[in-house]
Structure formats: C-alpha cells, structure tokens
Amino acid sequence: MTNQYYEFFCPVKVIAGKAALEHIPYELTGLAAKRPMIVTDKGVRAAGLLDPVVAACEESGLEIISIYDDVPPDSSTDVVRDIAGIYRSEKCDSIIAVGGGSAIDTAKAVNILVSEGGDDIAAYSGAGVIKHPLKPFLVVPTTAGTGSEVTSVAVITDTTKSVKLPFTSSFLLPNAAVIDPRMTLTLPPHITAATAMDAMTHATEAFTCMAKNPLSDAYATAAVKKISTSLLQVMDNPKDSDGRLELAQASTMAGIAFSNSMVGLVHALGHATGAICHLPHGLCMSLYLPYVLEYNLESIRAPLGELLLYLEGPDVYSATPASRRAEASISALRKMRDELHKRCKLPRTLKETGSVEEHQLDTIADMAMDDGAMMFNPKEVSLDDARAVLKRAWA
Amino acid sequence: MLAKRIQPMVFQARRLYVELMFQVMGRALQAVSEIDSAVQKEARALPDGFLFEMMVMPDGSRLIVEHTGNGRFHYHGDSAPRPVDLSIQFKHIAHAFLVLSFQEKTSVAFANDRMLVDGDISYAIRMTRVLNRLETFILPKLVAKRAVKEYPSNLHLPEKLLSAARIYLKVATHFVETVRA
Numbered sequence A: 001m002t003n004q005y006y007e008f009f010c011p012v013k014v015i016a017g018k019a020a021l022e023h024i025p026y027e028l029t030g031l032a033a034k035r036p037m038i039v040t041d042k043g044v045r046a047a048g049l050l051d052p053v054v055a056a057c058e059e060s061g062l063e064i065i066s067i068y069d070d071v072p073p074d075s076s077t078d079v080v081r082d083i084a085g086i087y088r089s090e091k092c093d094s095i096i097a098v099g100g101g102s103a104i105d106t107a108k109a110v111n112i113l114v115s116e117g118g119d120d121i122a123a124y125s126g127a128g129v130i131k132h133p134l135k136p137f138l139v140v141p142t143t144a145g146t147g148s149e150v151t152s153v154a155v156i157t158d159t160t161k162s163v164k165l166p167f168t169s170s171f172l173l174p175n176a177a178v179i180d181p182r183m184t185l186t187l188p189p190h191i192t193a194a195t196a197m198d199a200m201t202h203a204t205e206a207f208t209c210m211a212k213n214p215l216s217d218a219y220a221t222a223a224v225k226k227i228s229t230s231l232l233q234v235m236d237n238p239k240d241s242d243g244r245l246e247l248a249q250a251s252t253m254a255g256i257a258f259s260n261s262m263v264g265l266v267h268a269l270g271h272a273t274g275a276i277c278h279l280p281h282g283l284c285m286s287l288y289l290p291y292v293l294e295y296n297l298e299s300i301r302a303p304l305g306e307l308l309l310y311l312e313g314p315d316v317y318s319a320t321p322a323s324r325r326a327e328a329s330i331s332a333l334r335k336m337r338d339e340l341h342k343r344c345k346l347p348r349t350l351k352e353t354g355s356v357e358e359h360q361l362d363t364i365a366d367m368a369m370d371d372g373a374m375m376f377n378p379k380e381v382s383l384d385d386a387r388a389v390l391k392r393a394w395a
Numbered sequence B: 001m002l003a004k005r006i007q008p009m010v011f012q013a014r015r016l017y018v019e020l021m022f023q024v025m026g027r028a029l030q031a032v033s034e035i036d037s038a039v040q041k042e043a044r045a046l047p048d049g050f051l052f053e054m055m056v057m058p059d060g061s062r063l064i065v066e067h068t069g070n071g072r073f074h075y076h077g078d079s080a081p082r083p084v085d086l087s088i089q090f091k092h093i094a095h096a097f098l099v100l101s102f103q104e105k106t107s108v109a110f111a112n113d114r115m116l117v118d119g120d121i122s123y124a125i126r127m128t129r130v131l132n133r134l135e136t137f138i139l140p141k142l143v144a145k146r147a148v149k150e151y152p153s154n155l156h157l158p159e160k161l162l163s164a165a166r167i168y169l170k171v172a173t174h175f176v177e178t179v180r181a
C-alpha cells in the first residue's frame, strides 16, 4: 500500500454561463444580504463592466449601496482600511468583488476587517488566524486566469513596512463565483493570452507537482483541454462569447485544481520576476512554463505525457509513442506560445520582454529559492538549477 | 480483548520513538551546522536568535533549535526560551511518525497536508532544505533516498559524526520494527 493521502476542498458555488450576473440578487437574498458593496477598479468601470452587474441587481430591486472603484493593481493595507471604513459608514452587509486578482484579493481582505473588526488588517495575516465565517461575499472575475475566485489566499502589501502580507483561511473563499462571458468579452488580446497562460500553468503545475491528487487531476486536465481548444479561437475572434466562457471556466477549474494541489517552480520563478522586474504574472508564467517542464522532465514524465491527450487531442496522442509523449506535450506548449507571439507579440523569452536585464537573473534566482511554491516542485531545486533554468529562458 | 491491550503499547512506543527522533534530530542539527557549509549557508539567511520548532499537535513532543548566528544552530531540547518564530506542526502523532521513521518525505508530508506551518513560509522552505540535508547525513543512503527528494552528490562529513548519529538511528529503527503494522 502506498502512503498516498490527500485533501480536497472547494465549497464555492459556481454560477456560470449566459445571464449568470442576473443570479446575483437571488444568491445575495439567499444569504440574507440586502446592502451590498461593490469593490472594483477604474479599468473595470471604464470598460463598462459594472453596468450589467448594477442593472442586474436593480432590476430585482436590490440596491447597490456603495461602489468603491479605486483598487490599485498592487493593493495595500491603506486601501483595505479605507474601503472597510466606507463599508461601515454606509452600513453595508455584503461584498461583491468585480475584477481581476487585485480587486478580488482586496475584497477578501476587506471582508476580514468588516467581519472580524478593527482597522489593522496586518493583525490577521498568516494561516489559520481567522476562525469564523465572514460576511456574504460574491466574486465576479473579469479576467480568465488568476483563479482567485476559488482560492483561500489573499496577498496585500503593507506599505509602511513594504512587505507583502499573506492571508490564508478557507473563510476567505467567496460564497459564489459568478462567471458570465460578458465580463471577459472586451479583454485586450495580450491580456487574454497572458491570463490564459496563467490558467494553463496552474493546471499543468497542479497536474505535475507533488501534491497532485485524483480530484485536482480531473479539474486540471479539463482546464488544459478547454484552454487548448479555445484560446487561439478567441484570439482570432475576440467576440466569441462561447470561447470566452470556455476560457473563464477553465480558469476557475485550474484555480480549483491548484488551490488543492499547489504549484511549483514556474510560480516560484514567476513571483520573483514579477517582484523584481514588474512584469505581469501571466506573462511570467508563459515565459517559464516550457523551460521548467524541461528541467522537471525526468520526474514528471508520466503525468506530463498524459497531458498530451488534453493538449493535442486523441489523434496526436495515439499517434505518439508513449515514450515521446512528455516531450510532445512540451512542444505543444511551445507551439501555443509561438502562435500567441504571432497574434499579440506575447514574449517567449526574458530578452523579448525588453524589461529584464541579464544581470538581474541571479537576483531572481535568489528570491525564487525562498518562494513557497518551491516546496511542491517535484524536483529539489538548487540555486544553480534555478540559475540554469533562467539562463535557458533568457533567449 | 488482546487488541485492546496491545494498542496502547503501540501508541506508547510510537510516542517514545517520535520523542527520541526529535532529540536525535535536534542534536544532529547542531552538530551538522558546526561543520557543513551547505547547512551554514542556508541558516545564515535566518535572523540571529531565530527560534525554530517542530511539534506534534495539540501539545505533544517538540524539538526547538535556535539560529545563534553565522549559520550555527543550538538545540534547546523541548522548551523554548521565548515564543518561537517558526513552527512546523504535525496534525497527529501518526503523521509525525510517518515522517520521522522516513516512510514519508518531509516535502511529501507538506504536500499531503500532514503538517502546518505557523510563521514565514520562506523560512519554512529554508528549514525544509536544512532538514533534507540533515537526513542525508544521518541516514544510510538507501533510506535517505526515500526521505528526501534528491540525494546530494557532495556529502563530506567525518565518519565519526555519521556513525554516532547512526547509532541513535539503530535504536530508533528498532521502534519502527516493533510498531510497524
């Protein structure tokens, strides 16, 4: 008997598809919430994405009490405190996050403050500090990539100490994730590509890293299949709302997969690169994915080979000898990156980004060694290994 | 009837084993940090006076070491002079036993949700690497391969230290034979 053991947890209700937004009033009423606050950012508002959300609520007689639309891309403890203040003075009783990773993380942190009390969000940092359910909370993602709508983590920058504070608790999970194709229809091509590659990386790492398990595997493979099938179609036809919905669902599924089985070296390198060179997270994922898979190859040959079925379909899978499937999976991902580069200039190497200098690679490697994602990489990564992968990803 | 009488003995043996292994690891951590440059390099990134704890929930045996500076660890036994900075907590003695009897790798135990980290995750990563390195020192190569993700190629330790640690280990594995079922 093996020692295999795993845990899988996802209590988030998923509300997905055409006219999903119109379910918000019903869901909130079911949670006894009558005075919702929307937390979002300027970009979402400018793209007109708030209108259908507000309209859907008002048509059902549910008034949105307050809208905070000034969440910055890198949210801070000050922002969280300000929003919590507005929530309290307006006597709100629930939160709807509309946006990408930053708006969602901010809303999670606000929910901690308004539920647990106080003004100092830093006091709740860490794992397992929060012991009670929080206020009713819905998430409407406007990008298809981060999967934050189904993760129990939030990261907020403490501006006074300039450190990133992590918050982990299953109570951070929203009551429901509302996935409506209208919300991602207007995403510009390079963001569509980068965020989809983030989701692809979540699924691939979930499926090949140490904490993989049968339930997360099912979500991961389904996500890989949806992204492989729909991403290039959507790139060629951005208004394809069926394709958009496929990508949004894939992102949620990949989020469920990785929040239960964690990620590895791609994310460790990506987090460091994001912090040092200020590159978008999804782009970092796309940059490193094939090089890390090559580095991990001999430890992940079997699962990576299996992914070929979902990346390229049954014909290619059955025509490829079992011993070559893992390499073929990497080629499929490289091919996808080439296609994305053709369509929106999504960089494939660090050099192509124009924002990274070669002398920064050692700093990136140093920082990646301390990243939490290192723990679950299937191969034990030494500093020299990390440097070697970065060198290969350079040009 | 018999099962009822045997079970408590197994439980007690397991508890003793975990306690003993914590002592072995605590002493070995201190010893290895005095001579091994790889461990020292990892440890230097920890603040001076940094207290690390490994314990069994809710209030079982524990191991406490302090980074006294310059990459050196000092073993404090099972009581800390002040609140610890990083605590790795096994959810149950059964899980601690799996890891400390080298039936489950430390990293796998993390992946399998067998233990929790209370403190800065980047320090936890560092301490996991230190523990991996330690296990390769005190275990025979065959067992060590099971306990860590990769067996390093650059082990240079005085045979004396190794054999001393392995004597502890022999006592320890005796428990495994007794308790394993």
Ligand SMILES: [Fe+2]
Binding pocket: A146, A198, A201, A202, A267, A281, A285
């Ligand atoms: Fe990611």
